Amino acid sequence: MRKIKVFDTTLRDGEQSPGVNLTKEEKLAIAEQLSMLKVDVIEAGFPISSQGDFESVKTIAEKIRDVEIAALARANYKDIDCAWEAIQDAENPRIHVFIATSPIHMKYKLNMTPNQVIERAVDAVKYASKYTQNIEFSAEDASRSDLEFLYLIFEKVIQAGATVINVPDTVGYAIPQEFGTFIKKIKENTKGIDKVELSVHCHNDLGMATANTVAAVINGADQVEVAVNGIGERAGNSALEEVIMTFVTRKDFFKDIIVTQDTSQIIKLSTMVSNFTGMPVQPNKAIVGKNAFAHESGIHQDGLIKERTTYEIMDAKSIGLKNNSLVLGKHSGRHAFKEYLNASGYKVDEDTFEKLFNKFKNLADKKKNLSNADIDALISDEIYKV
Ligand code: KIV
Ligand code: ZN
Numbered sequence: 001m002r003k004i005k006v007f008d009t010t011l012r013d014g015e016q017s018p019g020v021n022l023t024k025e026e027k028l029a030i031a032e033q034l035s036m037l038k039v040d041v042i043e044a045g046f047p048i049s050s051q052g053d054f055e056s057v058k059t060i061a062e063k064i065r066d067v068e069i070a071a072l073a074r075a076n077y078k079d080i081d082c083a084w085e086a087i088q089d090a091e092n093p094r095i096h097v098f099i100a101t102s103p104i105h106m107k108y109k110l111n112m113t114p115n116q117v118i119e120r121a122v123d124a125v126k127y128a129s130k131y132t133q134n135i136e137f138s139a140e141d142a143s144r145s146d147l148e149f150l151y152l153i154f155e156k157v158i159q160a161g162a163t164v165i166n167v168p169d170t171v172g173y174a175i176p177q178e179f180g181t182f183i184k185k186i187k188e189n190t191k192g193i194d195k196v197e198l199s200v201h202c203h204n205d206l207g208m209a210t211a212n213t214v215a216a217v218i219n220g221a222d223q224v225e226v227a228v229n230g231i232g233e234r235a236g237n238s239a240l241e242e243v244i245m246t247f248v249t250r251k252d253f254f255k256d257i258i259v260t261q262d263t264s265q266i267i268k269l270s271t272m273v274s275n276f277t278g279m280p281v282q283p284n285k286a287i288v289g290k291n292a293f294a295h296e297s298g299i300h301q302d303g304l305i306k307e308r309t310t311y312e313i314m315d316a317k318s319i320g321l322k323n324n325s326l327v328l329g330k331h332s333g334r335h336a337f338k339e340y341l342n343a344s345g346y347k348v349d350e351d352t353f354e355k356l357f358n359k360f361k362n363l364a365d366k367k368k369n370l371s372n373a374d375i376d377a378l379i380s381d382e383i384y385k386v
Contacts, residue, residue, distance in 0.1 A: 002257050003257075004247070004257055004258075005040040006244065007223050008042050009232070011027050011031065011042065011045055013201075013227055014231040014236075015277075017232060022276055027060065028063065031067075033265065034269065037266065042064065042068070043072065043225075044061065047086040061086060061088070077127055080095060093134065094136055095131060096166075097121070097128055097136070097137055101145040102142070103145070114149055121153055125161050133161070135162050137166065143170070143171075154186065154193065155190055158191075158192040164196060165199065167198070171203060174212050176208060183198070183216045198223070199223035199224070200213055203234065204232075205235045210238050210239060210242040210243055213238040229270055239286070241270060242287055244266075249314050267288060267319050293321060294326075295325070299333070301335055301339075312324060326340070328364070329364055330361070334357060337356075341356070344379070
């Protein structure tokens with residue numbers, strides 16, 4: 001059996017979403033909820049980036065127990081010192097060091113040669129190891145990097161003390177099958193990789209972050225980096241709820257994977273993150289969108305009333321919702337309308353039912369956003385008319 005570590009970066013990469021600025025109290029509340037959900041690692045922030053971020057990371061490191069707390073640092077001493085100062089009181093602190101490895105980043109952003117990048121990475125990891133044995137190394141823009149170069153830099157940083165090797169698809173460029181093979185090759189060709197954990201961090205620029213993450217797990221990744229509601233830089237990160245619920249729902253496929261998270265905490269966490277960040281969740285968002293467990297079409301509603309699993313692959317309760325919902329609209333049929341009447345306490349004879357149903361269909365055809373209040377008004381108009 002394989003345990004896949006869930007590394008949540010809502011408070012770091014998630015907070016890099018344009019326009020988002022969380023207070024220390026909000027970050028602590030999210031960290032508490034993440035710990036209720038039992039994620040394995042919380043990336044609490046990037047301490048060198050601001051005094052506020054430093055203090056938030058420090059508070060989380062002091063208060064949240066039973067979860068590894070990570071802090072991000074570029075591959076330089078000042079960042080690493082600052083990261084350590086913020087997380088040193090955590091039960092299990094992790095320094096997360098990164099440097100870019102793609103030709104495009106090394107040339108234009110870092111203005112460094114590949115050898116200089118290796119030297120800097122090794123030096124930074126060695127420096128971090130004076131503080132802790134829990135060191136994650138990320139090769140930024142790994143998916144656009146040369147594989148031979150990745151094998152080499154990973155081998156060197158593992159020798160220097162890195163315990164987790166992270167492969168980010170920084171710009172969301174990868175395609176699932178290709179990314180899966182990429183991870184497999186790294187696993188097969190990097191010396192020492194079997195002694196450390198292999199992680200992935202996927203962005204969603206082409207809408208494939210979750211698919212790429214899942215492909216990586218199929219090909220041997222041990223850790224997934226995710227953010228609640230899929231928030232993060234640009235189009236965001238791989239969504240925590242999508243990745244976890246994929247393993248839970250497709251247990252038949254992922255037979256060897258153990259999920260230790262408490263999925264019933266998902267909806268509370270999603271709502272909290274949406275409220276605090278001011279980023280609404282799109283209605284059709286997988287797992288946590290308001291339509292994810294809502295059914296409008298008559299055929300689907302009829303099937304659901306007979307047996308829930310006809311049109312649901314997950315139980316709404318498994319993510320912490322009370323139940324699914326049948327939404328009345330122009331596609332709804334007699335069964336759902338009858339259910340609505342019963343649930344609202346109306347007992348009507350067949351004639352009245354037919355009249356009500358026809359009126360409802362007429363209204364639903366004309367009105368864009370049909371609410372329960374509209375339907376209730378229609379029912380009481382007919383039942384109580386003089
Ligand atoms: O997307 C990225 O490459 C990152 C790294 C810092 C891990 O966020
Ligand atoms: Zn990222």
